[in-house]
Amino acid sequence: MTQPHPGLPENPYNPHAWIIGEPVIGPGTWIGAFTVIDGSGGLTIGSGCDISCGVQIYTHSSARRCVSGRAYPQVDRAPVTIGDRVFIGANATIMMGVTIGDGVVIGAGAVVTKDVPAGTVVAGVPARPVAAVEVDGTDVRFTLAAHS
Numbered sequence: 001m002t003q004p005h006p007g008l009p010e011n012p013y014n015p016h017a018w019i020i021g022e023p024v025i026g027p028g029t030w031i032g033a034f035t036v037i038d039g040s041g042g043l044t045i046g047s048g049c050d051i052s053c054g055v056q057i058y059t060h061s062s063a064r065r066c067v068s069g070r071a072y073p074q075v076d077r078a079p080v081t082i083g084d085r086v087f088i089g090a091n092a093t094i095m096m097g098v099t100i101g102d103g104v105v106i107g108a109g110a111v112v113t114k115d116v117p118a119g120t121v122v123a124g125v126p127a128r129p130v131a132a133v134e135v136d137g138t139d140v141r142f143t144l145a146a147h148s
Contacts, residue, residue: 021059026084041077041096046084052108054091057082061096083118092127103133105142 011019013031021039026047031037034054041059045051059080064072078097082088086100089108094100101118110127121131121142131142 032090042079043081044079045082046086046102048085049082049088050086051088052090052092055088055093057094059096103135105131105133 008016008018009020011017013019013025013029014033014035016033017031017035017037019037019039021041021043023037023039023043023045025045026049028047029045029049029051031051032053032055035051036056036058037043037051038058038060043057043059057080060075060077062075065075076096080094080096081099082094083100083102083104085102086104086106088094088106089110091108092106092110092112094112098112099115100106100112101116101120103119104116105121106112106116106127107121107123107130109125110123111125112122112127114126116122116127119133120129121133122128123130131144134141134143
């Protein structure tokens with residue numbers, strides 16, 4: 001385990017990452033500094049992923065509780081599943097309940113609110129498909145989507 005920054009829970013990935021709950025994280029996954037990894041609602045991250053600096057992954061929301069003046073008593077939770085070999089760009093946000101397929105690229109600053117199929121590049125707010133990922137041995141191409 002790496003020594004945490006003062007005030008951050010200890011984790012084996014990055015001393016400057018905040019990882020809460022009990023996420024399941026596959027081997028070979030790298031997590032950058034200044035990330036928020038919320039496993040409180042259930043989080044699975046596959047193997048060989050790169051989670052860039054500043055990424056936030058949420059498995060909870062207190063929006064209903066807040067706007068109701070606490071009349072809605074609970075914090076909503078829904079699991080997030082991230083496949084193998086997923087690249088998440090700097091400062092992207094993954095919202096609760098989302099499933100991300102294998103070999104996905106999430107652009108920097110994207111906000112992912114819906115499921116992303118395998119082999120897709122998404123970008124924007126909210127995140128939308130912009131390209132397909134094509135891997136042929138060591139050759140990797142991002143083919144622009146027809147509607148981007």
